[in-house]
Amino acid sequence: MTGTHDSSAGEPVVLDRREGPYGEVALRRSGALLQIIANGCFLMDTSDGRSERLLVDAARDALDDRPAPEVLIGGLGVGFSLAHAAADPRxxxxxxxxxxxxxxxxxxxxxxxxxxxxxxxxPRTRVVEADLVHFVNETSDTFDAVCLDIDNGPGWTVTEGNQGLYTPRGLAACARVLRPGGVLATWSAQPSPEFEGTLRNAGFRQVRTEEVPVARGVPDVVHLAVRPG
Structure with missing residues (x-):
């Protein structure tokens, strides 16, 4: 997820509101910011993007020197992760x-x-309309890196159905779509030692957490883990 809601710009203006497969989603403009709202709850906005850039860069830097690694990004959001990945010719x-x-x-x-x-x-970009939980369980595709940014973290999911992604079974599905030595990078609004333990118990190695400083409060983090070769 992205940024923190800025209430100083006056009353937000709803640009579009729709009933989606998981409830209502809305796009709002608040001053210069665009915001995505799901079922009345603020999810993300265009205020920053540092943590999304770190998510993508940390995954790339944790890989070995394999040529043109392929990445799966879970969640389009406001587009920061995709835009940053596409800006990197590697x-x-x-x-x-x-x-x-x-x-x-x-x-x-x-x-x-x-x-x-x-x-x-x-031409490298492909957008797939699908539920990520279902996708990692059903696809035959494999990737060198998987970047997860569909929730506010393992303990703060947008919908209940996402909770299974952060369990040993869900992480096994993520490992299934990773090639040997591939990297799983997971964005979170706060550190989670419990999730680090779950990653290790699911068979991942080189588990670590990188912090993203924020203006106030607990820093955002990216949890990194490597599938054994």
Missing amino acids: WGRITVIEREPAVIDWHRAGPLAEISAGALAD
Whole structure:
């Protein structure tokens, strides 16, 4: 997820509101910021993007020197992760999984195109409309890195159905789509020693956490783990 809600810009203006497969989603403008709201709860905005950039860069830096590694990004959001990955010529195929059709539309033909238009036009990019939990259990594709940013963290999921992704069974599914030596990077609004333990128990190695300083409060983090070769 992205940033912190800025209430100083006056009353937000709703640009679009739709009923999606998991409830209502809305796109708002608050001053210069675009915000995504799900079932009345603030999810993310365009205020920063540092943690999304770290998510992608940390995954890339943790890989060995394999040529053109392929990355799976879980969650399109406001597009920071995709845009940053596409700006890096070292990445090969970039696959983004997004379960909300409205979010995809806002990027392809709406206000969020200001962030992602170049990345969506990149021939390496593929956007798949799917639930990430289902995708990692069913796809035959494999990747060198998986970047998860669909929740506020392992202990703060957007919907109950996402909780299983952070269990040993869900992490085993993530490992299944990773090639040997591949990296799993998970964004979280706060550190989670419990999740680090779950990663180790699921068979991942080189488990560590990188912090992203924020203006106030607990820092965002990226949990990193490597699938054994």
